[in-house]
Amino acid sequence: MARQETNSAAPALPPATFQILLALVGGERHGYAIMKEVAESTDGGVRLGPGTLYGTLKRLLEVGLVDEAGERAGADAGDERRRYYRITKRGLTVARAEARRLERMVRAARQKKLIGPARA
Amino acid sequence: MSTRQTIYRVLLRAYPEEFRAAYGREMELVFRDQCRDLADSAVRLWAHTLWDVMLSAPALRIEAAQTRWNTDIQIEESKMKTMAILAAVIGVVLAGSALVEGWVGGVGNHDGLSLTAGTLGLVAGALLFNAGIGLFGKSPRAAVRAQVGATICLAAFALITVAAPRMSVLTTILGIGFPIALLGFLRWTRGRQVGASAPL
Numbered sequence: 001m002a003r004q005e006t007n008s009a010a011p012a013l014p015p016a017t018f019q020i021l022l023a024l025v026g027g028e029r030h031g032y033a034i035m036k037e038v039a040e041s042t043d044g045g046v047r048l049g050p051g052t053l054y055g056t057l058k059r060l061l062e063v064g065l066v067d068e069a070g071e072r073a074g075a076d077a078g079d080e081r082r083r084y085y086r087i088t089k090r091g092l093t094v095a096r097a098e099a100r101r102l103e104r105m106v107r108a109a110r111q112k113k114l115i116g117p118a119r120a
Numbered sequence: 121m122s123t124r125q126t127i128y129r130v131l132l133r134a135y136p137e138e139f140r141a142a143y144g145r146e147m148e149l150v151f152r153d154q155c156r157d158l159a160d161s162a163v164r165l166w167a168h169t170l171w172d173v174m175l176s177a178p179a180l181r182i183e184a185a186q187t188r189w190n191t192d193i194q195i196e197e198s199k200m201k202t203m204a205i206l207a208a209v210i211g212v213v214l215a216g217s218a219l220v221e222g223w224v225g226g227v228g229n230h231d232g233l234s235l236t237a238g239t240l241g242l243v244a245g246a247l248l249f250n251a252g253i254g255l256f257g258k259s260p261r262a263a264v265r266a267q268v269g270a271t272i273c274l275a276a277f278a279l280i281t282v283a284a285p286r287m288s289v290l291t292t293i294l295g296i297g298f299p300i301a302l303l304g305f306l307r308w309t310r311g312r313q314v315g316a317s318a319p320l
Binding site for chain 2: 030031032035047048049050051052053054055057058080082083
């Protein structure tokens with residue numbers, strides 16, 4: 001997980017961190033739902049294990065990018081209570097900045113014809 | 121509980137205790153869900169799980185150790201500040217008390233021993249005050265300054281008590297007891313190697 005400084009001076013987020021924030025942009029989720037969302041949105045490219053997931057969530061909670069949204073049972077009948085997480089305003093700002101950084105990198109790659117034009 | 125979950129619970133021991141207390145149950149639930157929705161073979165799930173533990177547990181253990189270290193340093197610093205304030209205040213009290221009890225009383229009565237005891241007490245109190253200020257400001261030679269101050273203060277009051285017991289009981293107890301406590305504290309903090317933050 002390389003940390004690189006961008007032109008905007010904001011450090012690049014580790015992929016797992018960005019993917020978790022991205023999953024939470026869609027609303028409150030519990031750990032397993034985040035894990036599934038990340039796997040689906042990356043076509044299985046990023047597969048978080050429980051240790052990486054909760055280790056990252058712990059750090060995100062500490063820096064205030066994510067909040068706990070209480071415990072409740074999942075949608076499945078008989079499901080146990082789980083802790084839900086939600087993205088904070090600061091988390092949204094950081095995720096947006098990272099998305100813009102990635103967008104700039106993709107644009108640069110396109111200009112150099114490293115990748116083809118964006119698909120409609 | 122299935123065998124898989126039992127094995128995973130054992131694997132969770134690789135994580136720091138505080139982390140396990142906060143997230144262990146959630147992690148077990150996630151692992152249970154992974155087993156239930158098993159898309160891969162069991163071998164791939166275990167390989168992925170072991171890889172995850174190997175990557176995340178050491179990093180979290182290092183983080184936990186750093187947090188504990190920082191908390192310890194903060195506690196040591198607050199103890200150091202308390203001791204510094206006590207040393208400065210007791211130094212002023214001792215100097216004032218020695219001035220009144222020994223020196224001023226000695227001048228009126230032309231008592232040489234009282235004058236000597238008063239002067240010694242005054243110097244010892246000033247040294248203790250100086251030690252407290254040194255500790256509070258965390259100056260580079262604070263520990264040496266505090267140790268020298270406390271040792272001389274202790275020696276001066278021991279001398280006064282033995283050679284010319286002219287001071288009140290409270291002044292004597294403070295003059296002997298506090299430097300001993302300060303020296304013990306300095307020795308204890310040096311033993312705990314907190315010198316990196318508070319130069320001792």
